[in-house]
Amino acid sequence: NAGVTQTPKFQVLKTGQSMTLQCAQDMNHEYMSWYRQDPGMGLRLIHYSVGAGITDQGEVPNGYNVSRSTTEDFPLRLLSAAPSQTSVYFCASSYSSGPSGANVLTFGAGSRLTVL
Amino acid sequence: KNQVEQSPQSLIILEGKNCTLQCNYTVSPFSNLRWYKQDTGRGPVSLTIMTFSENTKSNGRYTATLDADTKQSSLHITASQLSDSASYICVVSRYSSASKIIFGSGTRLSIRP
Numbered sequence: 378n379a380g381v382t383q384t385p386k387f388q389v390l391k392t393g394q395s396m397t398l399q400c401a402q403d404m405n406h407e408y409m410s411w412y413r414q415d416p417g418m419g420l421r422l423i424h425y426s427v428g429a430g431i432t433d434q435g436e437v438p439n440g441y442n443v444s445r446s447t448t449e450d451f452p453l454r455l456l457s458a459a460p461s462q463t464s465v466y467f468c469a470s471s472y473s474s475g476p477s478g479a480n481v482l483t484f485g486a487g488s489r490l491t492v493l
Numbered sequence: 494k495n496q497v498e499q500s501p502q503s504l505i506i507l508e509g510k511n512c513t514l515q516c517n518y519t520v521s522p523f524s525n526l527r528w529y530k531q532d533t534g535r536g537p538v539s540l541t542i543m544t545f546s547e548n549t550k551s552n553g554r555y556t557a558t559l560d561a562d563t564k565q566s567s568l569h570i571t572a573s574q575l576s577d578s579a580s581y582i583c584v585v586s587r588y589s590s591a592s593k594i595i596f597g598s599g600t601r602l603s604i605r606p
Contacts, residue, residue, distance in 0.1 A: 484536030
């Protein structure tokens with residue numbers, strides 16, 4: 378089935394460890410993004426990309442890196458994990474990031490990360 | 494400040510009953526408003542999308558309304574089913590780019606048999 382695939386679904390890290398959350402979409406979507414979801418808060422944008430080779434920061438980018446070498450893949454890297462990064466992470470994609478903003482985001486199933 | 498506020502935070506109703514969820518926003522310039530449904534342990538899935546000129550839009554038993562003057566939207570669920578148990582998230586886009594999307598914190602709806 379077409380869609381957004383995230384791996385892993387669950388991960389436990391120790392403070393200071395690094396890891397990469399993988400995100401892949403097979404819909405040839407131009408726009409890809411990473412969000413974190415914390416209890417009682419709305420989804421917050423971490424980083425986004427409007428096309429291969431182009432990335433930009435969102436609302437809460439500190440502690441995270443991204444790259445977009447292909448249209449399909451958009452990995453999120455935690456270089457030195459901290460307990461404050463314990464959260465559920467969602468990758469989402471859209472056909473276009475155009476100014477109308479009328480496009481529907483397709484979300485992955487989420488990755489639950491716990492940092493001890 | 495661009496904000497999206499939803500009420501109530503949580504709601505419990507009996508199967509077969511109707512309910513209405515509220516969304517108030519202060520986002521400007523407004524582009525569109527979307528309602529998403531998020532099942533437990535899953536990513537959000539879009540239910541409806543409404544632009545400035547649209548007042549009402551239906552998707553099966555879900556009906557969304559938008560009052561752009563008062564900056565309010567509602568999601569009405571008719572004849573609720575157990576499968577409607579989920580979080581419902583209101584999302585407002587600014588008329589700039591897809592990066593300017595503001596999410597509400599959601600309403601958690603529980604349907605009891």
